[in-house]
Amino acid sequence: MNTPRRIRIAVQAAFLLLFVFLFLQTESKGNDDLGYPVKLFLDFDPLILITTLLSAHAVAAGFLLSIIVIAVTFIFGRVFCGWICPLGTLNNMVGSLRRSKPRISPRWNTAKYLLLVFLIVSSLFGMQLAGVFDPLSLLIRSFSLAVYPALSSATNAGLDLLYGAPNQSVNAFGEAVAAAAKKLYLPFQQPFYEQGWFIGILFLGVLGLNLLEQRFWCRYLCPLGALLGIFSRWSFLKRSVSEGCNECGACNRVCVGNATPHEKDNWKPTECLYCRNCDDVCPKNAVSFGFGSKQPTGSLNIGRRRVVTAALSGAVAVPLIRTVPLAKQGFHNPALVRPPGSLDEREFLQRCVKCGECMKVCITGGLQPTLMEAGLEGIWSPVLVPKIGYCEYRCTLCGQVCPTGAIKRLTIQEKEKVSIGTAMIDKGRCLPYAHSTPCIVCEEVCPTGKKAIWLEEVTVRDADGNVITVKQPHIDLKTCIGCGICETKCPVIDRPAIYVTSIGETRSKTNKLLL
Amino acid sequence: MKRRDFLRLTALTSLSVAIGVDNRTNQAFGAAPAYDLAVVTGASPQKITSAAIDALGGMKTFVKRGDVVVVKPNIGWDRTPEYAANTNPEVVAAIVRLCLEAGAKKVKVFDRSVNDPRRCYVQSGIADAVKKAGGEVSYIDERKFRDVKINGSVLKSWPLYTELMEADKVINVPIAKHHGLSRLTLGMKNWMGVMGGSRASIHQKINESLVDISMAIKPTLVVLDAVRVLTANGPQGGNLKDVKKLDTIVAGVNQVAVDAYGATLFGMKSSDLGYVRIAAQNGFGPMDTARMKIRKISI
Numbered sequence: 053m054n055t056p057r058r059i060r061i062a063v064q065a066a067f068l069l070l071f072v073f074l075f076l077q078t079e080s081k082g083n084d085d086l087g088y089p090v091k092l093f094l095d096f097d098p099l100i101l102i103t104t105l106l107s108a109h110a111v112a113a114g115f116l117l118s119i120i121v122i123a124v125t126f127i128f129g130r131v132f133c134g135w136i137c138p139l140g141t142l143n144n145m146v147g148s149l150r151r152s153k154p155r156i157s158p159r160w161n162t163a164k165y166l167l168l169v170f171l172i173v174s175s176l177f178g179m180q181l182a183g184v185f186d187p188l189s190l191l192i193r194s195f196s197l198a199v200y201p202a203l204s205s206a207t208n209a210g211l212d213l214l215y216g217a218p219n220q221s222v223n224a225f226g227e228a229v230a231a232a233a234k235k236l237y238l239p240f241q242q243p244f245y246e247q248g249w250f251i252g253i254l255f256l257g258v259l260g261l262n263l264l265e266q267r268f269w270c271r272y273l274c275p276l277g278a279l280l281g282i283f284s285r286w287s288f289l290k291r292s293v294s295e296g297c298n299e300c301g302a303c304n305r306v307c308v309g310n311a312t313p314h315e316k317d318n319w320k321p322t323e324c325l326y327c328r329n330c331d332d333v334c335p336k337n338a339v340s341f342g343f344g345s346k347q348p349t350g351s352l353n354i355g356r357r358r359v360v361t362a363a364l365s366g367a368v369a370v371p372l373i374r375t376v377p378l379a380k381q382g383f384h385n386p387a388l389v390r391p392p393g394s395l396d397e398r399e400f401l402q403r404c405v406k407c408g409e410c411m412k413v414c415i416t417g418g419l420q421p422t423l424m425e426a427g428l429e430g431i432w433s434p435v436l437v438p439k440i441g442y443c444e445y446r447c448t449l450c451g452q453v454c455p456t457g458a459i460k461r462l463t464i465q466e467k468e469k470v471s472i473g474t475a476m477i478d479k480g481r482c483l484p485y486a487h488s489t490p491c492i493v494c495e496e497v498c499p500t501g502k503k504a505i506w507l508e509e510v511t512v513r514d515a516d517g518n519v520i521t522v523k524q525p526h527i528d529l530k531t532c533i534g535c536g537i538c539e540t541k542c543p544v545i546d547r548p549a550i551y552v553t554s555i556g557e558t559r560s561k562t563n564k565l566l567l
Numbered sequence: 568m569k570r571r572d573f574l575r576l577t578a579l580t581s582l583s584v585a586i587g588v589d590n591r592t593n594q595a596f597g598a599a600p601a602y603d604l605a606v607v608t609g610a611s612p613q614k615i616t617s618a619a620i621d622a623l624g625g626m627k628t629f630v631k632r633g634d635v636v637v638v639k640p641n642i643g644w645d646r647t648p649e650y651a652a653n654t655n656p657e658v659v660a661a662i663v664r665l666c667l668e669a670g671a672k673k674v675k676v677f678d679r680s681v682n683d684p685r686r687c688y689v690q691s692g693i694a695d696a697v698k699k700a701g702g703e704v705s706y707i708d709e710r711k712f713r714d715v716k717i718n719g720s721v722l723k724s725w726p727l728y729t730e731l732m733e734a735d736k737v738i739n740v741p742i743a744k745h746h747g748l749s750r751l752t753l754g755m756k757n758w759m760g761v762m763g764g765s766r767a768s769i770h771q772k773i774n775e776s777l778v779d780i781s782m783a784i785k786p787t788l789v790v791l792d793a794v795r796v797l798t799a800n801g802p803q804g805g806n807l808k809d810v811k812k813l814d815t816i817v818a819g820v821n822q823v824a825v826d827a828y829g830a831t832l833f834g835m836k837s838s839d840l841g842y843v844r845i846a847a848q849n850g851f852g853p854m855d856t857a858r859m860k861i862r863k864i865s866i
Contacts, residue, residue, distance in 0.1 A: 447645075543770070
């Protein structure tokens with residue numbers, strides 16, 4: 053193996069490890085801050101920079117880092133794809149399980165450019181769909197909502213077996229393994245996500261495509277790869293082939309990017325991942341990479357008609373997707389309880405890239421991916437499901453990890469004033485109301501300084517006809533912030549007798565209840 | 568001695584030994600201290616804690632060399648110490664240190680928090696203080712709850728935390744706070760922190776349940792933290808206006824007696840607390856503070 057290829061593999065490993073490390077750090081340790089820049093990879097993502105800029109006309113400061121990636125691509129080509137992108141590295145790894153000849157027509161390369169055009173045009177009309185296909189969003193979302201929960205669940209199932217064994221030394225062994233696993237990779241508590249299986253299957257699909265052809269995703273589908281490919285056209289670092297080449301075609305067999313390296317004057321910088329496989333494999337040692345090569349290169353030819361069609365599709369998609377009841381003035385989905393600090397719905401959707409960082413970091417696991425609650429454009433955006441987990445009063449982590457500012461970063465003092473919804477009581481199920489049974493759990497756990505749930509002492513009759521006193525809860529609409537801890541902790545566990553809906557959320561001017 | 572009497576005596580003795588072994592936390596088998604309660608006031612939480620335990624004969628009266636001790640504070644809420652929602656960290660640390668000085672092999676500290684445990688442990692200051700004092704802080708592991716027979720008036724059995732049930736000595740270190748249903752949460756209610764399962768349902772018969780659970784977990788010692796008390800919006804507070812500084816520690820061996828005295832800190836009568844009333848009626852401890860031997864110290 054030659055040196056550039058070796059260095060490339062080492063660099064890939066280092067970035068993948070960094071990615072996994074930051075992923076594992078996306079978890080509270082009890083302090084107000086996480087202590088690590090966990091969204092770093094997303095900050096370097098120029099696809100998100102450009103689409104957010106177009107859709108929201110504003111961009112979070114962190115994204116200026118992605119200009120570095122653009123600059124690097126102008127100089128060195130698509131090294132981000134070949135050397136850095138953790139999804140690319142995973143694709144590499146899975147693809148190496150099978151090395152088959154390309155079966156797909158190389159013309160399908162253009163698919164990713166068309167997807168890019170579609171995404172950019174729809175973002176121009178204010179719809180942010182890039183996150184669904186962006187490789188970093190896709191990877192973090194898949195890890196957060198599917199891979200990691202499944203890994204944790206499998207580990208815990210194994211540990212349960214050891215704990216449950218009727219042998220004390222096996223139990224002790226289990227405890228030791230558990231301690232090690234907790235230190236190394238286990239989450240603080242088992243996460244559970246709606247659609248985890250679905251997002252997992254999609255992710256396995258992306259990985260599985262490598263068995264059809266290595267780096268299938270990178271070659272044909274990745275919109276970030278397409279964007280960097282376009283920049284790569286003008287990169288200074290170019291491949292050149294010396295006279296020694298006898299056109300044996302060895303390079304083409306190891307090319308992971310459809311760059312046609314075997315066609316001497318038709319090497320395509322837009323498709324090349326600069327992985328150096330061709331350089332490594334060339335029996336004549338005729339391949340070299342350097343600055344200022346004058347050798348002609350292959351051009352990018354997507355086809356004007358196709359580009360126009362993709363652009364039109366992007367434009368048409370916006371009104372098509374948006375014409376749903378949710379878009380009607382004054383229509384609000386009660387279940388759409390957004391994380392604290394979320395922008396008003398329209399602005400929120402213009403920014404949210406569905407990366408899943410907020411759901412990963414949510415301290416109670418209550419933030420879940422939507423399916424159609426927010427329309428198709430809001431798919432996999434975060435919604436609080438208090439039955440699964442409530443919004444911790446003094447926790448501000450979701451706003452800290454949101455890469456695009458769809459969820460604003462709030463101080464604890466600011467957050468205490470932000471309402472994400474309002475609790476309502478189901479008097480037909482509430483114990484003191486419907487069943488003459490004492491219970492004050494919602495009031496007990498209500499976190500606002502002056503409690504948003506107040507108790508009224510009333511005398512009622514129980515089933516035996518005895519007169520007893522119970523305390524019936526009431527909601528103070530001015531104080532309730534909709535955190536949902538009352539719903540999470542309600543002892544009527546199957547369908548809580550107190551529940552939160554989105555009405556009264558601070559971010560909306562129309563979803564109001566109080567005068 | 569008749570044969571029947573002999574058999575009865577043997578049975579009773581072995582029963583009480585069995586209970587003693589099973590429930591080693593029961594101080595009733597040790598020498599009774601000269602006072603029912605020690606009530607110490609002063610500016611330093613650490614000093615008043617030490618003084619209260621000294622007044623009851625010192626930690627060596629309660630903890631023997633090699634003991635595994637569980638110190639059970641209230642770490643239920645994501646609040647910093649000045650909000651008086653969790654036990655004062657200095658009080659907890661002082662007790663951990665005293666146990667270790669008395670020769671304890673291990674001092675474990677844990678609580679089944681209501682808010683996120685990570686935030687509760689860190690924000691309360693307790694995790695940090697206990698680690699510095701040499702104690703072991705751990706999060707509750709849901710696997711470690713085991714059903715325990717209680718045979719109380721309401722609770723027949725409940726999953727309780729094995730690390731507590733298997734400890735040689737248990738020291739309860741609650742904080743004195745307002746509570747919407749039981750009026751005050753003191754020592755007996757602090758045991759909710761070692762109850763597994765759907766513990767919120769005990770609110771349906773809170774007073775009876777608290778007595779049942781408290782009789783299943785008899786502590787070696789109870790140290791009630793009233794350095795800061797929460798007078799309203801309990802048990803988690805959040806408003807500094809509701810916090811009152813009393814700079815007081817109440818220590819005792821009988822948990823009913825400690826809770827009975829705790830009521831007086833809030834200007835209430837001990838009989839105002841349903842669980843104290845029921846416990847006293849069942850002979851589990853004294854309720855009449857006027858008849859208790861109380862050592863009052865001010866430093």
